[in-house]
Amino acid sequence: MNYNWHWKVLLEMEPGGTGTYLHYLLVGLLWTLATALAAWVIALAIGAAVGTLRTTPLKWAVRLGNLYVEIFRNIPLIVQMFLWFFVMPELVPQGLGDWIKQMPPPWGSYVPAVLCLGIFTSVRVAEQVRAGIQSLPRGQRLAGIAMGLTEAQTYNYVILPQSFRIILPPLTSEFMNIIKNSSVALTIGLLELTGRARAMQEFSFRVFEAFTAATVIYLLTNLAVVLLMRAVEKKVRVPGLIAAAATPQAGH
Amino acid sequence: MSGFDFDVIERSLPYLFREGMTFTLTLTALAMTGGIVFGTLLAMMRLAAFKPLSMLAGAYVNLMRSIPLVLVIFWFFFLVPYIGAWVLREPNPIKVGTFWSALITFTMFEAAYYCEIMRAGIQSIARGQVWSGYALGLNYWQTMGKIVLPQAFRNMLPVLLTQTIILFQDTSLVYVISATDFLGAASKIANRDYRLVEMYSFVAIVYFVMSYGLSTLVRRLQQRIAIIR
Numbered sequence A: 001m002n003y004n005w006h007w008k009v010l011l012e013m014e015p016g017g018t019g020t021y022l023h024y025l026l027v028g029l030l031w032t033l034a035t036a037l038a039a040w041v042i043a044l045a046i047g048a049a050v051g052t053l054r055t056t057p058l059k060w061a062v063r064l065g066n067l068y069v070e071i072f073r074n075i076p077l078i079v080q081m082f083l084w085f086f087v088m089p090e091l092v093p094q095g096l097g098d099w100i101k102q103m104p105p106p107w108g109s110y111v112p113a114v115l116c117l118g119i120f121t122s123v124r125v126a127e128q129v130r131a132g133i134q135s136l137p138r139g140q141r142l143a144g145i146a147m148g149l150t151e152a153q154t155y156n157y158v159i160l161p162q163s164f165r166i167i168l169p170p171l172t173s174e175f176m177n178i179i180k181n182s183s184v185a186l187t188i189g190l191l192e193l194t195g196r197a198r199a200m201q202e203f204s205f206r207v208f209e210a211f212t213a214a215t216v217i218y219l220l221t222n223l224a225v226v227l228l229m230r231a232v233e234k235k236v237r238v239p240g241l242i243a244a245a246a247t248p249q250a251g252h
Numbered sequence B: 001m002s003g004f005d006f007d008v009i010e011r012s013l014p015y016l017f018r019e020g021m022t023f024t025l026t027l028t029a030l031a032m033t034g035g036i037v038f039g040t041l042l043a044m045m046r047l048a049a050f051k052p053l054s055m056l057a058g059a060y061v062n063l064m065r066s067i068p069l070v071l072v073i074f075w076f077f078f079l080v081p082y083i084g085a086w087v088l089r090e091p092n093p094i095k096v097g098t099f100w101s102a103l104i105t106f107t108m109f110e111a112a113y114y115c116e117i118m119r120a121g122i123q124s125i126a127r128g129q130v131w132s133g134y135a136l137g138l139n140y141w142q143t144m145g146k147i148v149l150p151q152a153f154r155n156m157l158p159v160l161l162t163q164t165i166i167l168f169q170d171t172s173l174v175y176v177i178s179a180t181d182f183l184g185a186a187s188k189i190a191n192r193d194y195r196l197v198e199m200y201s202f203v204a205i206v207y208f209v210m211s212y213g214l215s216t217l218v219r220r221l222q223q224r225i226a227i228i229r
Helices: A007-011 A021-053 A061-074 A078-090 A094-101 A109-135 A138-146 A151-166 A168-188 A193-204 A207-236 B007-046 B051-066 B069-087 B099-125 B128-137 B140-177 B184-191 B196-228
Strands: none
Touching: A007 A021, A007 A207, A007 B128, A021 A061, A021 A168, A021 A207, A021 B128, A061 A109, A061 B196, A078 A094, A078 A109, A078 A168, A078 B140, A078 B184, A078 B196, A094 A109, A094 A138, A109 A168, A109 B128, A138 A151, A151 A168, A168 A193, A168 A207, A168 B069, A168 B140, A193 A207, A193 B069, A193 B196, A207 B051, A207 B069, A207 B128, B007 B051, B007 B099, B007 B184, B051 B099, B069 B099, B069 B140, B128 B140, B140 B184, B140 B196, B184 B196
């Protein structure tokens, strides 16, 4: 193939004058991580609550949880991004809407991106939490009740500590998904890693150097997450418990 | 809310569906077919006894699953013209339309996900099935094609279809290369007439209805298969 590689471009200055292109991309990685981590907090909080609610005997709570999951699972992520970025500020009271629209960059795209990714991922976390709880033998819940614990105590001391350990591996892959999915925020103007690789390609015309560099950075980030989570899994493992075997799942 | 203009949706319906939705559905159907075929081949490679082959397939699948789809779309958008020139022995990168670029991207990308599903499907088949195939005098391709794959495919059908619904939603990301899929068409109208709220809400509703409908069908199928087994 006729392509003249020019790797030194990574050490050249980017037109904004903030530093080299490599530095420019690494700042992009920081934005990717900042978006993913903030969204992960939202996803875990809502996901754990909705997933748990859907296993309770409360009919209305189960229905509400199902509705929430179906809505945010069946709309493409990029469309949800547009809803948060373009549509939401128009639907809230005008004062709030104007305030949102006047947020200075990059916050004007960062905040909607975090909300969007957090809620999008919370649905998937909720599914994992529910599956984790339902994978426990019924006897666990019954034993808790028999010991005189209330419903809430049974969840708190018996069910949730076990199910969260079971779902750690799928949660790890959800966290890697949130890192990858944060790239969709480039469509609403957030200059995260993929967005910056795209911008670098436009400034420097070095297409494949830019995308190769971004690819390598993503691979290294994934590796770091995997190693970190493996350490966490080891630390919280209950001796004698075998984690449930992973079943094949559709997804990213 | 007072200025909500439903008229713009009605006016653009033919364009949205005839141009946009046709693009989306064609892309989904072709990428699903190509992705399942290529993904099944990858799964067979991953399970091959010949180590370099399984490592190659494993590396491909892991690479595709580690980077964002948006980045993959960009990669192929710029890479396909060069590969085309190399295949056709042209001196300069050839011109490739957004549809073909998107089709190649989604086939190659989704194949990695279909591969993992098919691999689990093949591994769910009892080993004795393969042995009895060989005992009957069938070769590798006959055993795979007539015994293992039909069963694996059937076992994994609900997961394969769920992955296809995800593919259907993901095709909306071709927005980043300015293709006129359903979202792209809506976005063009939205920006031309400055009706972003109406158009994007409408897009969300249409995607929701279609994905929800499809996933309900998949769930029903899953229940029917579950009774038979």
